[in-house]
Amino acid sequence: MDHMTPDEFRQAGYRMIDWVASYLERLEEFPVLSSVQPGEIRAQLPPSPPLEGEPFEAVLSDLDEIVLPGITHWQSPNFFAFFPANASGPAILGELASAGLGVQGMLWATSPAATELETHVLDWLAEMTGLPDRFRSDGDGGGVIQDSASSATLVAMLAARERSTDGRANRTGITSRLVAYTSTQGHSSVEKAVRIAGLGSDQLRLVPVDETYAMRPDALEARIRADRERGEVPSIVVATVGTTSSTAIDPLGPIADICHRYGLWLHVDAAYAGTAAVCPEMRWILDGLEGADSYCFNPHKWMLTNFDCDAFYVADRAHLIETLSILPEYLRNQATESGTVIDYRDWQIPLGRRFRALKLWFVIRHYGVEGIRAHVRRHIGLADRFADHVDAHPEFELAAPHPFGLVCFRHVDGDEMNRRILERVNASGRLYLTHTVLDDRVTLRLAIGSPATTEHHVDRAWELISGG
Numbered sequence: 001m002d003h004m005t006p007d008e009f010r011q012a013g014y015r016m017i018d019w020v021a022s023y024l025e026r027l028e029e030f031p032v033l034s035s036v037q038p039g040e041i042r043a044q045l046p047p048s049p050p051l052e053g054e055p056f057e058a059v060l061s062d063l064d065e066i067v068l069p070g071i072t073h074w075q076s077p078n079f080f081a082f083f084p085a086n087a088s089g090p091a092i093l094g095e096l097a098s099a100g101l102g103v104q105g106m107l108w109a110t111s112p113a114a115t116e117l118e119t120h121v122l123d124w125l126a127e128m129t130g131l132p133d134r135f136r137s138d139g140d141g142g143g144v145i146q147d148s149a150s151s152a153t154l155v156a157m158l159a160a161r162e163r164s165t166d167g168r169a170n171r172t173g174i175t176s177r178l179v180a181y182t183s184t185q186g187h188s189s190v191e192k193a194v195r196i197a198g199l200g201s202d203q204l205r206l207v208p209v210d211e212t213y214a215m216r217p218d219a220l221e222a223r224i225r226a227d228r229e230r231g232e233v234p235s236i237v238v239a240t241v242g243t244t245s246s247t248a249i250d251p252l253g254p255i256a257d258i259c260h261r262y263g264l265w266l267h268v269d270a271a272y273a274g275t276a277a278v279c280p281e282m283r284w285i286l287d288g289l290e291g292a293d294s295y296c297f298n299p300h301k302w303m304l305t306n307f308d309c310d311a312f313y314v315a316d317r318a319h320l321i322e323t324l325s326i327l328p329e330y331l332r333n334q335a336t337e338s339g340t341v342i343d344y345r346d347w348q349i350p351l352g353r354r355f356r357a358l359k360l361w362f363v364i365r366h367y368g369v370e371g372i373r374a375h376v377r378r379h380i381g382l383a384d385r386f387a388d389h390v391d392a393h394p395e396f397e398l399a400a401p402h403p404f405g406l407v408c409f410r411h412v413d414g415d416e417m418n419r420r421i422l423e424r425v426n427a428s429g430r431l432y433l434t435h436t437v438l439d440d441r442v443t444l445r446l447a448i449g450s451p452a453t454t455e456h457h458v459d460r461a462w463e464l465i466s467g468g
């Protein structure tokens with residue numbers, strides 16, 4: 001058995017960094033959407049693993065030959081699908097540093113820097129995005145990095161479940177009929193969370209939306225009252241800032257008032273759009289957040305920090321910790337017993353955790369707050385530019401407001417036409433778009449989010465889309 005010596009690692013490492021740098025230089029040469037057929041990648045791999053070790057060269061060359069053709073290029077300036085998953089030089093290097101240290105930060109004691117840097121950087125993020133003070137770690141609240149917004153929603157729901165049952169659910173399982181609420185535009189992770197948390201899909205209410213696709217508080221209140229009258233126990237509302245279909249913004253203030261009146265937990269999911277609040281002129285999107293119990297957004301979507309990195313905040317960390325803390329003998333240690341440190345294992349589902357704060361710290365220090373603001377503003381400006389193209393064309397129309405980097409639009413000739421456009425542009429390999437359905441109509445989504453996207457790419461995308 002041969003370990004890679006530090007010097008061999010150094011040589012292979014330089015080559016690996018060169019490989020990534022050259023990939024980033026060549027991004028535009030690849031068809032954005034991979035065109036391999038199902039099974040095509042596996043067919044090129046040996047059925048059994050190598051018995052003896054192979055040279056690093058061989059692995060690197062298969063990365064080009066076998067893996068790259070099966071990659072959809074998320075960092076391409078012509079990637080306009082879903083929401084972006086920004087990466088950046090400093091984030092990639094932060095990830096490398098984390099892998100190099102190889103720490104598992106489940107407890108403060110298992111690497112004090114992993115915990116303290118995370119607490120600190122999440123306070124920075126709270127300041128950068130203007131979050132209410134109650135989410136900062138110097139009061140009763142605080143932030144933690146989860147892998148994804150889906151986990152944040154699940155963790156919030158478990159804390160809500162515990163609060164709504166006065167601490168019984170953890171011991172006895174759910175015996176009351178708890179109810180969760182989100183809008184018809186809420187993310188599918190809310191339904192997944194009600195299944196996992198044991199409420200059951202039938203206990204999720206999809207609240208109707210207004211003409212901007214935002215949750216209607218009057219409809220929310222009516223559902224809560226009706227559920228209470230039937231003996232159900234309303235437990236949590238998941239409101240969205242920047243829905244996945246169309247970036248609609250639920251009115252947090254009125255929703256928070258209702259939650260307080262009826263004793264519900266309010267979780268706010270701003271997975272994509274939360275990054276925009278780094279710009280003071282966009283802070284209005286979080287109006288009313290001071291009434292929420294928890295909040296999350298994904299730096300891994302729009303804040304230049306490669307997947308995975310979700311920033312999750314609670315106003316009262318005691319609820320979260322009571323819900324998720326279990327202390328077996330083998331994890332006991334002096335720092336934990338002293339009560340003066342944070343053990344982030346109590347803030348998440350798994351025990352073990354990666355040192356994710358490093359990449360965020362690298363990103364914030366490289367760009368500075370102003371650099372991240374400029375990145376967000378550029379994308380919002382490009383979305384406005386694309387929307388102007390749509391607006392000026394007699395056969396296309398805007399389908400929803402576009403406060404961020406996403407534009408929802410459609411051809412006026414109906415669903416068939418829009419499906420054909422989608423198929424045609426995606427098959428061209430020159431860009432990648434996805435769709436949604438709004439008001440029962442097929443709607444095209446152009447999400448601008450790659451750091452490399454410029455006016456030129458947006459104009460060319462429009463030519464391709466409109467040039468049937």
Ligand SMILES: *Cc1c(COP(=O)(O)O)cnc(C)c1O
Nearest residue numbers: 148149150187243244269271272
């Ligand atoms: C993308 C998205 C999610 C899911 O994000 P993950 O981090 O992949 O779990 C949840 N909610 C909204 C509103 C989203 O846009």
